[in-house]
Amino acid sequence: xxxxxxxxxxxxxxxxxxxxxxxxxxxxxxxxxxxxxxxxxxxxxxxxxxxxxxxxxxxxxxxxxxxxxxxxxxxxxxxxxxxxxxxxxxxxxxxxxxxxxxxxxxxxxxxxxxxxxxxxxxxxxxxxxxxxxxxxxxxxxxxxxxxxxxxxxxxxxxxxxxxxxxxxxxxxxxxxxxxxxxxxxxxxxxxxxxxxxxxxxxxxxxxxxxxxxxxxxxxxxxxxxxxxxxxxxxxxxxxxxxxxxxxxxxxxxxxxxxxxxxxxxxxxxxxxxxxxxxxxxxxxxxxxxxxxxx
Ligand SMILES: C[S@@+](CC[C@H](N)C(=O)[O-])C[C@H]1O[C@@H](n2cnc3c(N)ncnc32)[C@H](O)[C@@H]1O
Ligand code: SF4
Ligand code: SF4
Numbered sequence: 001x002x003x004x005x006x007x008x009x010x011x012x013x014x015x016x017x018x019x020x021x022x023x024x025x026x027x028x029x030x031x032x033x034x035x036x037x038x039x040x041x042x043x044x045x046x047x048x049x050x051x052x053x054x055x056x057x058x059x060x061x062x063x064x065x066x067x068x069x070x071x072x073x074x075x076x077x078x079x080x081x082x083x084x085x086x087x088x089x090x091x092x093x094x095x096x097x098x099x100x101x102x103x104x105x106x107x108x109x110x111x112x113x114x115x116x117x118x119x120x121x122x123x124x125x126x127x128x129x130x131x132x133x134x135x136x137x138x139x140x141x142x143x144x145x146x147x148x149x150x151x152x153x154x155x156x157x158x159x160x161x162x163x164x165x166x167x168x169x170x171x172x173x174x175x176x177x178x179x180x181x182x183x184x185x186x187x188x189x190x191x192x193x194x195x196x197x198x199x200x201x202x203x204x205x206x207x208x209x210x211x212x213x214x215x216x217x218x219x220x221x222x223x224x225x226x227x228x229x230x231x232x233x234x235x236x237x238x239x240x241x242x243x244x245x246x247x248x249x250x251x252x253x254x255x256x257x258x259x260x261x262x263x264x265x266x267x268x269x270x271x272x273x274x275x276x277x278x279x280x281x282x283x284x285x286x287x288x289x290x291x292x293x294x
Contacts, residue, residue: 001270011230011275012267017062019055020235020246021048024069029096032127032202033155035186038069039196041238043255045076049083051236051255056087058259065114067094067246069238078104085110094153096128097136102146112149114181115140119160119167126205127155140175152180153224156217158207164221181222184209190285195249214289225284227293230275234262244269244278252278 001008023043025036055061064084071077071093078101081091085107097115105111117140118124121133128136143150152171160167164182171178187208191198209217218227225231225247232245240255244266252265272280273290283290 001267001276005276008270008276012232012270015230015233016059016263018233019052019061019064020067020233021051021064022067022069022235022237022246023048023071023074024238026073027068027070027096028073028099029070029128029132031096031129033157033185033206034201035191035194035199036069036197037199039238041240042074043236043238043240045080047240047255048080048236052084052089055234055259058263061089063090063092065092065094065246070096070099072099072101077101081111082106095139096132097139098132100135100139100142102139102142102148105146105148108147109149112151113140113143114151114153115143116153116155117171118155119163120170123160123163137174144175150175150178152178154180154182155185156182156209157185158209158213159205161209161213161217179222181224182217183224184214184217187214187285193282193285194247197247197249211289211292214286215292218289218293225277225286227290228274229272229277229283229290232266232270232276232278234266247282247284248279249282250279 025039027038052061072095082105084091090110092112092114094114115136117136118127124133125131140150168180171180185206185208191200217223235243235246235248236255237243241251242253242255242262243249244252252269253262266278269278270276272283277283
């Protein structure tokens, strides 16, 4: 990291209050355009809690985001949330919203459920399987009733890009005010360079966005990666390898490493435009797009 760059430094200070943990890659669904491999390793609850304990000894940990695979498929998952919430940690769960254990969550106000909805029913189910739109909408509505926070992640392809306004109106009608972050379908330039998360899946009916469509969506909506980047963080994967962001493939260390060593490696990785990236040679395959926008 360029130690003179005050913007990176400020962003890193925020980022260090937030961990990302991916306990498994296994999933109950087989979405047609999912880019992740469904590999075997699964972190135990003890491995996760030991890592968090050591992290809390060094940093003011406020939030943990869990992703997978599908974390609600883990037997221990709601117990883990309850333990972390009882310590005052805010937990976020990225989920497909088809496995409902919501009644087991004890402290709803310390939870944000980020549910993946790719568009209206027909389109969503064409990727995720028949009946899953209904299940995930029911999950979101039940979460509201139970006073959990909710958000939506939505994959954008050529086919649903011009439906976004209709989609947003529908979601507002059904759920009230809700934040939606759009994930442009991982482009071929991402898949060609990521050694693990590189599944191409089905193309017909889910075409990649062109560069100009990518620029347009990044400029007009909340997206991941965000147009100003800064999306690095300590990210523990199901293998026990620690990366510099949720899309990482160049390790910064391992689950057993001293936390200071992990943070030192992350700090040394940060570079590039805007608020920076921890894999500047990769930048999620959108380096040329970010350069166009800035
Ligand atoms: C890999 S999933 C894991 C969490 C959970 N199973 C779910 O579907 O929300 C994490 C996020 O990646 C998104 N995603 C899956 N395939 C994608 C693709 N090809 N391009 C962009 N985002 C994708 C999902 O919609 C989800 O929001
Ligand atoms: S997008 Fe999520 S729900 Fe769909 S297969 Fe991938 S991990 Fe599973
Ligand atoms: S590779 Fe860079 S742009 Fe992509 S998620 Fe990681 S930090 Fe963000």
